Amino acid sequence: MKKDAILSVDELKVRFYTYEGIVKAIEGVNLFVRKGETLGVAGETGCGKSVTGLSILNLVPSPGKIEDGKIIFSKDGKQIDLLQQDEQYLCALRGKDISMVFQEPRAALNPVYTVERQIGEVLILHRKEEIVGRVIKQLRKDLEKENNPIKRFIYKTELGLYKKMMKNSRSLYLKAASKIPIIRRYEHRLWKEIRKEVIKILKEMEIADPERVVDAYPHELSGGMAQRVVIAMALACNPVLLIADEPTTSLDVTVQAQVLDLIRRLKEKFGSSIIYVTHDLGVIAELCERVAIMYAGSICEVADVYELFKNPLHPYTRGLLEAIPHPDKPFKSIKGFVPNLIDPPSGCRFHPRCPYAMDICKQIKPKIREIKKDHFVACHLFGES
Amino acid sequence: MDVLIETIKLKKYYPILGGVFRRRVADVRAVDGVRISIRKRECFGLVGESGCGKTTFGKTVIRLLKPTDGIILFNAPDDIREEIEKLLHSSNQHVKKKLEKLRKEYDIATFKGRKLKALRRTMQIVYQDPSTSLNPRMLVKDIVGEPLKVQGLARRGEVREKVLETLQRVGLTDKHLYRYPHEFSGGQRQRIAIARAIITNPSFVVLDEPTSSVDVSVRAELLKEFQRLQRELELTYLFISHDLSVVECIADRVAVMYLGKIVEVAETRDLFRNPMHPYTKALFSAIPIPDPTIKKERMLLRGEVPSPVNPPSGCRFHPRCPYAMDICRKEEPQLINIHEKGEPHLVACHRFPEEIEN
Numbered sequence: 065m066k067k068d069a070i071l072s073v074d075e076l077k078v079r080f081y082t083y084e085g086i087v088k089a090i091e092g093v094n095l096f097v098r099k100g101e102t103l104g105v106a107g108e109t110g111c112g113k114s115v116t117g118l119s120i121l122n123l124v125p126s127p128g129k130i131e132d133g134k135i136i137f138s139k140d141g142k143q144i145d146l147l148q149q150d151e152q153y154l155c156a157l158r159g160k161d162i163s164m165v166f167q168e169p170r171a172a173l174n175p176v177y178t179v180e181r182q183i184g185e186v187l188i189l190h191r192k193e194e195i196v197g198r199v200i201k202q203l204r205k206d207l208e209k210e211n212n213p214i215k216r217f218i219y220k221t222e223l224g225l226y227k228k229m230m231k232n233s234r235s236l237y238l239k240a241a242s243k244i245p246i247i248r249r250y251e252h253r254l255w256k257e258i259r260k261e262v263i264k265i266l267k268e269m270e271i272a273d274p275e276r277v278v279d280a281y282p283h284e285l286s287g288g289m290a291q292r293v294v295i296a297m298a299l300a301c302n303p304v305l306l307i308a309d310e311p312t313t314s315l316d317v318t319v320q321a322q323v324l325d326l327i328r329r330l331k332e333k334f335g336s337s338i339i340y341v342t343h344d345l346g347v348i349a350e351l352c353e354r355v356a357i358m359y360a361g362s363i364c365e366v367a368d369v370y371e372l373f374k375n376p377l378h379p380y381t382r383g384l385l386e387a388i389p390h391p392d393k394p395f396k397s398i399k400g401f402v403p404n405l406i407d408p409p410s411g412c413r414f415h416p417r418c419p420y421a422m423d424i425c426k427q428i429k430p431k432i433r434e435i436k437k438d439h440f441v442a443c444h445l446f447g448e449s
Numbered sequence: 450m451d452v453l454i455e456t457i458k459l460k461k462y463y464p465i466l467g468g469v470f471r472r473r474v475a476d477v478r479a480v481d482g483v484r485i486s487i488r489k490r491e492c493f494g495l496v497g498e499s500g501c502g503k504t505t506f507g508k509t510v511i512r513l514l515k516p517t518d519g520i521i522l523f524n525a526p527d528d529i530r531e532e533i534e535k536l537l538h539s540s541n542q543h544v545k546k547k548l549e550k551l552r553k554e555y556d557i558a559t560f561k562g563r564k565l566k567a568l569r570r571t572m573q574i575v576y577q578d579p580s581t582s583l584n585p586r587m588l589v590k591d592i593v594g595e596p597l598k599v600q601g602l603a604r605r606g607e608v609r610e611k612v613l614e615t616l617q618r619v620g621l622t623d624k625h626l627y628r629y630p631h632e633f634s635g636g637q638r639q640r641i642a643i644a645r646a647i648i649t650n651p652s653f654v655v656l657d658e659p660t661s662s663v664d665v666s667v668r669a670e671l672l673k674e675f676q677r678l679q680r681e682l683e684l685t686y687l688f689i690s691h692d693l694s695v696v697e698c699i700a701d702r703v704a705v706m707y708l709g710k711i712v713e714v715a716e717t718r719d720l721f722r723n724p725m726h727p728y729t730k731a732l733f734s735a736i737p738i739p740d741p742t743i744k745k746e747r748m749l750l751r752g753e754v755p756s757p758v759n760p761p762s763g764c765r766f767h768p769r770c771p772y773a774m775d776i777c778r779k780e781e782p783q784l785i786n787i788h789e790k791g792e793p794h795l796v797a798c799h800r801f802p803e804e805i806e807n
Contacts, residue, residue, distance in 0.1 A: 108664040109635075272752070286753050316498040316691065318750050321735035325749060343665065346694075346737030369741040387669045388739050389698040391718070395676075397669035401634050 069138070070337055071120065071162075071305055072096035076133035078115055078124055085406040089115050089128065091361045091413075094432055097305065102331065102338040104352030104369070106345060106384075108402055112361040113341045117307045120339075121158050122146060137162070139304075160190040163298040167310040169290035173282040180278045183265060183297050184258040190301045192233060195261065199253050200226050222250045269296045270326060288319035292326065299330060307339045312347065324351055345388060349373060354438075357381045360403055360413040363432060366440040377441045379418045412444065420445055452522075453653060453685050454510060455486040455530060457537070459519035459558075461502075461509045465758065478757050479505040481709035482519070484784065487653075492679065492686040494700030494717065496693055496732070498754055502709040503689045507655040510687065511572040512565060516558045523568070523653075525555040570600050573646035577658040579638035583630040589616070590626040593644045600649055615648045616641075618681075619674060636667035643674070647682060655687045660695055672699055693736050697721050705729045708765045709757055711784065715794040725787065725796045728766050764799065772800060 078090035090112045097103045105113045118124050120135055135146040139161060146154065158164075166172045174182060187195060200223065207219045225247075228238055241247050259278060266274035269292045282290055291311060298306055308327070312320040328351060331338060340352055348355055349369060356366045357380065365378040376382045383398035400417035403409055409416050415425040424444050432442040460483075462476035479502040487493045497503050508514045510521060520537075522530055529551065536548040552559055560568060573596075576582035583592055594612045597603045603611050613623055619640040630638055639659060646654055656675065660668045672695065678684060690696050696703055697717060704714040705726065713726040724730045727748075734748045750769050755761055761768050767777040776799050784795040 108666060288753060317693065317735040318498060318732060319753070320737075321747060322749060324737070325747070344737065345665070345739040349739050349741040350737045373739070373741055384665060385739070387666045389669060389672065389694055391697050391721075395669040395673045395698070397673070398666040401636075402664075 068098050069096040070099045071138070071339075072134075072136050073116070073120065074134040074136070076116065076119060076135065077131040078112070078119055078128055079131050080128040082127055082406075087405045088408055089361055089405055090119070091408075092429075093133075093358075093361075093363055095356055095363065095366070097337045097339060099304075100331075100335050100337055101354060102340055102352045104348035104355040105339060105341045105358060106343060106348055106355060107358035108343060110402055110405070111358045113343075113358050114309050116358070117164065117309050117339060117341050120146065120307060121162060121164060122154055123164075137305075156190075159186055159298070159303070160301045161303055162305045162307065163301070163303040164307045164309065165291075165294050165298050165311045167313055169287060169294045169311075169314070170282060172294050173290060175282050178279055178281055179266075179285075179293050180255075180259055180262050183262045183293070183300055184255065186297055186300045187258055187261055193230065195257050196226055196230050196254070199257050200230070202257075203253065221247075222253065225250050226254075265296050265300055266293075268299075268330075269293075271296075287315050288322060291315060291319075291323055295323075295326070295330075299334065299336075302334050303336055305337045305339065307341070309341045310343070313342070313344070320347075327351065345384065357384065360408060361405060362413065362429075362442065363440075364414065364442050366432070368438055371436075371439055375439075377435065377439070377446060378414075378443050379420055379445070380414050383417075412442075451489040452486045452527070452530065453489045453524060454687075455484075455520075455522045455525070456510060457484055457520040457522070457534075459483045459485075459506070459509060459521060460517045461505050461514060462517045475758050478709050478760060480509060480516075481757075481760070483706075483709075483711055485704060485711065485714070487685060487687060488702075489652075490679070490683055490685055491701040492675075492688055492699055494696040494703040495687060495689045495706060496691060496696050496703060497706035498732075499691065500754060500757070501706045502757070503706050504657055506706070507574065507657050507687055507689050511574060511653070511655055512557055512560065512568065513574065519558060520552065520556045521558045522555055523557045523572075529555055566600075570596075570602070570649045571651050572653045572655070573649065573651040574655040574657060575639070575642050575646050575659050578662045579635065579642045580630070580662075582642055583638060585630055587629075588626070589621075589628055589630070589641055592630070592641060593648055596645060596649045602649060611648065612644075615644045618647070618678070619644045634667075635663045636671060639663060639671055640674070643678070647678060647684075650682070651684070653685045653687070655689065657689045658691065659688075661690070661692060668695070675699065693733065705732065708754060708760055710765055710797065711795075712766065712797050713795065714784070716792040719792065719794055725794070725801065726766075726798050727770050727772055764797075774799060 073093055073095040076090055076093040080087040080089055093116055105116065107113045115124060119130055124130060130147060136143050137146050203219060203223050203226065207216065210216050210219060225238065225241055228235055242251060262278055263274045266277055271277050271289065271292055285293065312323050315323060324347065342348060352369055354366065355369055355372045356363050357378065359380050365381045376385055386396040387398060389395060398417055403413060411427045412425045412430050415421040418425065422444060430442045430444050432440050435441050435446050459480055461480040462478055464473040465475045465477060466472065467474040483506060495503050505514065509516050533548065533551055536544050557568060590609065590612050593615060594608045597608055597611060613626065616625060621640055630641065660671050663671060676699065679686060688696060688700055700717050702714065703717050703720050704711050707728050713720065713729045721733065724733050731748045731750045734745065752769050755768065763779050764777040764782050767773040770777065782797045782799045784797045785801060786793045786795055787801055788794045
């Protein structure tokens with residue numbers, strides 16, 4: 065693990081146990097992210113870039129299993145292997161220290177709750193103390209001013225409930241209180257405070273008219289707006305690391321430009337690191353500082369953006385860059401197909417499509433090596449020199 | 450240059466029904482008065498954001514949808530086109546009758562029944578997502594052979610042979626004949642869809658975002674295929690896409706659409722080098738360039754595309770336009786040619802004629 069990395073993935077292996085066989089989706093992925101940097105992960109459909117993102121939060125869906133590897137996250141100076149932690153620990157971590165933005169904003173939002181409720185949920189989960197503290201402060205102030213004995217009694221009861229909430233939010237007493245009609249009203253103060261906070265967050269996301277959006281349901285929002293709300297949810301607790309899984313793929317170019325601009329500015333403001341998963345090399349060139357290129361479940365090249373676009377080494381990276389249509393050049397493509405990962409090619413998984421394939425490529429899987437400073441390649445062409 | 454297709458004031462409205470009697474309460478103006486002429490053997494690009502009406506336009510041109518209003522001339526001789534143009538501006542009763550007669554013969558917007566079916570042979574479409582446009586329960590040979598059966602273009606014995614010939618043309622072989630669509634990769638599926646479109650020997654093919662569902666490495670291959678087929682079969686394309694870099698590479702001329710209207714039409718190179726309309730400028734500046742060394746100035750648009758049910762008055766772009774003037778709110782700009790010679794460059798913006806005059 066690098067010294068300045070906040071997250072590093074070592075020899076990650078993920079398999080999916082399907083009826084047709086075992087899909088070797090991820091086979092020995094090594095990655096690291098430095099503090100405050102944007103790492104782009106690029107590759108074709110089915111190369112495992114999204115699964116890598118999901119594995120970091122241990123969210124790989126059901127037939128999939130993380131078989132091997134380490135995911136080390138440095139938190140408060142300590143290094144924690146996320147794969148060894150229990151679900152409770154991860155729940156506290158997700159959305160607070162590491163959060164995620166998914167591709168389809170409509171699918172990521174719950175259609176039956178308003179934006180206020182959904183962002184509020186994140187706040188209640190991770191920033192409860194701060195918000196309940198504010199409510200208690202307000203209550204004490206009100207109590208001092210109030211002379212009416214009935215109201216004073218009500219305020220005192222509310223204060224008691226909030227203090228209980230501060231201590232233990234899962235207490236049965238509170239649960240019961242929230243079921244009784246008149247006593248239930250104590251929650252209003254909490255939601256009022258949350259609403260203020262949500263509007264503040266939405267304003268940071270440059271959403272026009274946040275007072276209206278707060279009360280809107282997801283179907284009332286346009287695609288770009290919905291994605292901003294999802295990003296707002298992810299950034300509500302100032303996470304150290306944001307994993308963005310193709311957040312702009314379903315958006316139009318003009319809206320995409322707005323969202324990218326927003327992400328860039330938020331990164332500068334909060335200093336979070338970002339893992340940006342995408343298949344669009346144009347977006348990578350605009351946004352990222354380092355790039356990792358994935359092919360069929362493993363990383364084939366990692367380098368600085370300038371270095372990668374100027375001096376791509378791996379044949380797949382070269383092919384990918386040449387496949388970008390350019391008006392003055394004839395169309396070029398990588399021949400062949402992405403292999404079926406149930407039965408992947410032996411050795412280097414790219415060898416059936418590689419124009420420089422040698423005998424050794426068919427037998428031995430190349431290890432990822434540092435060729436230049438910060439330029440890693442997994443290819444036999446660049447051997448022990 | 451011969452014109453293959455010309456649309457005049459083409460409109461397609463989708464009704465919104467409401468109330469107890471399901472009456473028409475409003476319209477979604479998907480295509481609202483579009484005038485475009487597509488020349489023979491060219492690839493005409495149509496770009497715009499989602500919801501601007503480009504797919505509806507593509508479907509209406511080949512009469513998969515019935516236009517609400519307007520004229521579509523397909524393969525009409527030049528003199529007829531000129532005559533119709535002239536007749537349109539007069540309101541004489543006698544002239545109207547004459548126009549009706551001409552329209553019945555040449556305007557495919559009025560075609561019905563057998564005449565329309567015969568027309569379908571010459572116009573085909575390839576859809577965006579081949580996994581939904583191919584019937585999962587049909588074999589490839591049936592999918593590709595179906596147009597022949599429907600049109601009665603081949604006898605039973607000849608169908609297989611013709612299907613095979615077409616499949617080979619798009620780079621598939623006889624071993625693919627007896628397979629189902631799910632057995633193919635995305636790129637191959639799109640090839641099947643192309644084979645189905647070209648088997649009737651059409652002269653005009655609408656490509657509706659044909660490369661948006663495939664990967665970068667396969668996309669280039671498909672584009673090459675389109676160019677080769679166009680040369681070999683002398684096809685005319687209407688290439689609909691939101692991916693501007695693809696359009697830049699494949700199209701000869703490009704039209705930019707915004708909220709049901711064409712805002713700019715020009716030759717591809719000309720359009721990409723000096724876009725004139727503020728919307729085109731913003732659209733092009735939003736394309737991410739795959740080169741980290743180029744840091745270009747962004748012209749970010751504020752807000753989002755307004756609803757086509759109730760479009761803004763005057764120029765439809767004015768609420769988002771950084772140069773909006775008073776006249777933009779009131780009057781709708783017409784498409785005007787701003788090139789004095791050579792290829793025309795049409796722009797619909799109030800800023801342009803004045804600037805040239807000054």
